[in-house]
Amino acid sequence: MLSEHRERSSTARVIPPARPRKLAKVPFVELADGRLQGVVSSGSDVERVYVSSVAAGNYEFACSTNNNRPCGGAYGAFCKHIRSLISEAVVQYGAERVGRYLKVDGEDAQSITAAMDLTSPAQGGNTAAAPVFSRFLHHLAYLELAPTTAPLPEMQWFPPTRAVV
Amino acid sequence: MRADLLVETVAGLDEALGVVDAFDRALVAGLLRPQADGLFELADAVAGTPLAARVAEAAEKAAAGAAGEEHFVALAAARTALLGSVHDALVLRVEEATGRARGEEPPQVVGDRSAVNLLAAARSWLADLARSGWRGIDHDVVSGADQVISAMLKEPGLRRLATLLDGFVAELAASCPGASLDRVPERRWADLWSRAMLLTQPGAADVSPTATATGRLLPLGVDVHEHPTAAQAQVHAVFEPEDGSTPRLVRASVSVPKPDTILGAGIWQLLRPHMSLLAAISEGRSMTLTQMPITAEGDLIWNDEQARQGEPADAFTTARVALPTATTPVTAALDRHPARIAVPVFLEGYSSTKDTFTLAGQNLAVDTDRVPVAGPLTPEAVAASSACIGLLRWDAGVFSVQPLAVETTVRKKAVAVHAGAWAGGTTDKAGAKAEKAATDAAALLRERAGRLLRR
Numbered sequence: 311m312l313s314e315h316r317e318r319s320s321t322a323r324v325i326p327p328a329r330p331r332k333l334a335k336v337p338f339v340e341l342a343d344g345r346l347q348g349v350v351s352s353g354s355d356v357e358r359v360y361v362s363s364v365a366a367g368n369y370e371f372a373c374s375t376n377n378n379r380p381c382g383g384a385y386g387a388f389c390k391h392i393r394s395l396i397s398e399a400v401v402q403y404g405a406e407r408v409g410r411y412l413k414v415d416g417e418d419a420q421s422i423t424a425a426m427d428l429t430s431p432a433q434g435g436n437t438a439a440a441p442v443f444s445r446f447l448h449h450l451a452y453l454e455l456a457p458t459t460a461p462l463p464e465m466q467w468f469p470p471t472r473a474v475v
Numbered sequence: 476m477r478a479d480l481l482v483e484t485v486a487g488l489d490e491a492l493g494v495v496d497a498f499d500r501a502l503v504a505g506l507l508r509p510q511a512d513g514l515f516e517l518a519d520a521v522a523g524t525p526l527a528a529r530v531a532e533a534a535e536k537a538a539a540g541a542a543g544e545e546h547f548v549a550l551a552a553a554r555t556a557l558l559g560s561v562h563d564a565l566v567l568r569v570e571e572a573t574g575r576a577r578g579e580e581p582p583q584v585v586g587d588r589s590a591v592n593l594l595a596a597a598r599s600w601l602a603d604l605a606r607s608g609w610r611g612i613d614h615d616v617v618s619g620a621d622q623v624i625s626a627m628l629k630e631p632g633l634r635r636l637a638t639l640l641d642g643f644v645a646e647l648a649a650s651c652p653g654a655s656l657d658r659v660p661e662r663r664w665a666d667l668w669s670r671a672m673l674l675t676q677p678g679a680a681d682v683s684p685t686a687t688a689t690g691r692l693l694p695l696g697v698d699v700h701e702h703p704t705a706a707q708a709q710v711h712a713v714f715e716p717e718d719g720s721t722p723r724l725v726r727a728s729v730s731v732p733k734p735d736t737i738l739g740a741g742i743w744q745l746l747r748p749h750m751s752l753l754a755a756i757s758e759g760r761s762m763t764l765t766q767m768p769i770t771a772e773g774d775l776i777w778n779d780e781q782a783r784q785g786e787p788a789d790a791f792t793t794a795r796v797a798l799p800t801a802t803t804p805v806t807a808a809l810d811r812h813p814a815r816i817a818v819p820v821f822l823e824g825y826s827s828t829k830d831t832f833t834l835a836g837q838n839l840a841v842d843t844d845r846v847p848v849a850g851p852l853t854p855e856a857v858a859a860s861s862a863c864i865g866l867l868r869w870d871a872g873v874f875s876v877q878p879l880a881v882e883t884t885v886r887k888k889a890v891a892v893h894a895g896a897w898a899g900g901t902t903d904k905a906g907a908k909a910e911k912a913a914t915d916a917a918a919l920l921r922e923r924a925g926r927l928l929r930r
Contacts (some may be wrong), residue, residue: 314869315656316660317658317659317660317661317662318492318496318662318664318871318872319660319662319663320660320662320663320812320813320814320870320871321663321814321870322660322662323704324646324649324650324660324663325645325646325649325702326702327738328736328738329738330736330738330739330741330909330912330913330916331736331916332912332915332916333736333915333916333919333920334915334919337736337919337920337923338736341649342648342859343614355486356926357926358924359927361481376927398761402687402736404640414704432798440889443835445930446927447927448625448926449734450734450920450923450927450928451924451928452704452732452733452734452919452923453733453734453917453920454924454928455628455629455731455732456631456731457729457730457731457745457746457749458631458634458729458730458731459727459728459729459730459749459750459775459776459777459778460634460682460732460774460776461682461709461726461728461730461774462634462638462700462705462707462728463634463635463637463769463815464635464670464674465638465700465701465702465705465707465709465730466640466665466700466815466817467639467642467666467670467814468642468700468701468702469700469844469845470699470700470701470844470845470847470848471844471845472843472844472846472848473844473853475619475905
């Protein structure tokens with residue numbers, strides 16, 4: 311019955327709603343391109359941000375500044391930026407969705423991080439840093455798009471949902 | 476309202492939807508090596524219409540795995556026409572149930588034919604998508620739309636298609652690879668695909684105002700729509716023309732693209748500065764309109780300069796007194812689809828649970844999931860309510876009512892609770908907290924944008 315409903319529904323919810331979170335430490339996080347990736351603010355320099363990522367499946371990780379300098383903390387193990395990235399991803403998407411995407415079991419950020427730590431994941435190169443940073447800029451650019459009072463009838467297909475992930 | 480009429484079978488509905496479902500199954504596997512049955516069923520269904528020849532040809536080509544873009548457009552048009560007929564049958568039923576008259580048939584408008592290059596790029600991507608099928612999507616296919624969406628978002632005239640594609644692509648991206656999907660939202664994605672395909676026709680998305688509205692606007696409630704990177708607030712209201720002509724139902728909308736981390740109260744904050752009507756809603760006021768542009772479909776093209784604050788107006792009084800006398804606008808041909816049905820209704824004298832109202836022995840489903848979280852209306856308040864202003868909708872074979880506001884009893888006192896009460900701002904404790912969090916999030920993003928974007 312339920313599956314029938316989903317397949318015959320014009321307004322089936324496909325993406326669970328993101329949950330609001332504080333953005334100061336981690337302004338951007340996403341599950342995309344087979345990675346948990348995002349941008350983490352530097353604790354000491356407002357001009358600097360770190361681009362951090364963890365790959366799904368093998369948990370290969372990378373962390374560098376947006377100017378492509380390697381993160382000093384990310385040698386042989388997850389740095390604090392990657393740990394923050396994981397916790398904020400869990401706030402935004404829920405542990406279940408983050409765990410499923412990364413292919414790791416864990417009921418909260420701590421257990422997800424610990425489970426990945428245990429496998430001693432490899433450190434990857436910083437090739438993803440530029441595209442991730444550019445996705446962050448693209449994300450910020452939405453703030454600059456003008457609102458309109460012309461109706462968007464297509465938005466009828468996108469109802470909100472109260473469902474909690 | 477005659478709820479009994481809403482549960483009766485609509486003649487021909489199952490047959491029409493059966494054809495839609497067959498076509499939608501073809502899109503699951505993709506049109507490179509299609510399951511041809513669904514294509515021919517669709518062609519047969521429109522055989523008696525002006526679309527007949529083009530759709531028959533399109534079905535032939537597609538069945539052979541040799542369809543070009545124009546053939547995909549023809550198939551999308553046939554599916555849209557079929558769902559248009561479903562819409563018309565359902566709306567007729569709604570009119571019988573509400574007892575309200577319909578407004579005038581909107582004229583055919585020939586739209587603006589600009590930005591054809593971007594439209595062509597979108598069409599080409601949609602054709603690739605149809606060839607892949609939902610089971611064949613991967614990150615390469617899906618990300619093919621990114622550049623065209625970014626370019627279209629910057630063109631105000633292309634906002635409809637851009638916003639639709641942006642939401643659609645986010646869903647597809649979250650569902651990659653299609654081969655490992657548990658279940659496919661077949662009707663939904665086929666809806667979004669066909670709508671987008673039609674909107675790539677130059678002029679199809681044009682919604683020019685055809686008249687102006689001068690008179691009193693009495694709000695009934697606010698409906699919110701959102702996907703990760705866009706939000707729209709749509710106010711449903713009764714408009715009483717100053718010249719004393721028949722009152723009519725109208726809508727006023729404001730929408731904006733947004734980063735996906737701006738949510739809940741943050742959406743009200745983005746929209747609020749662009750439509751004074753949202754403040755009027757929170758204050759329980761009417762507004763006076765002077766020469767406000769309006770489309771034949773009853774959509775006001777809001778401009779704050781053509782509106783001023785009016786007298787206090789209780790939405791429930793409007794619903795009891797003005798709503799029954801108002802005509803319901805007729806939807807333009809291209810926009811007719813069951814998902815578009817959102818008809819304001821007033822219900823009372825029912826017994827209720829969280830998901831059902833029982834009216835004169837008939838059960839009507841209540842869709843509280845559509846009630847936005849950034850507001851005081853909760854499923855509990857709906858379940859305890861005695862009167863309700865809502866939108867009558869239809870999806871997956873059944874009518875339901877989406878509550879916009881209810882009258883209920885809180886600590887032995889009768890109160891009205893509105894889903895859109897926080898639209899213009901709030902002093903409610905939970906609301907103020909959500910507002911503060913949203914303000915901080917937006918400020919942080921703007922600060923980051925200021926530092927990083929224009930380097």
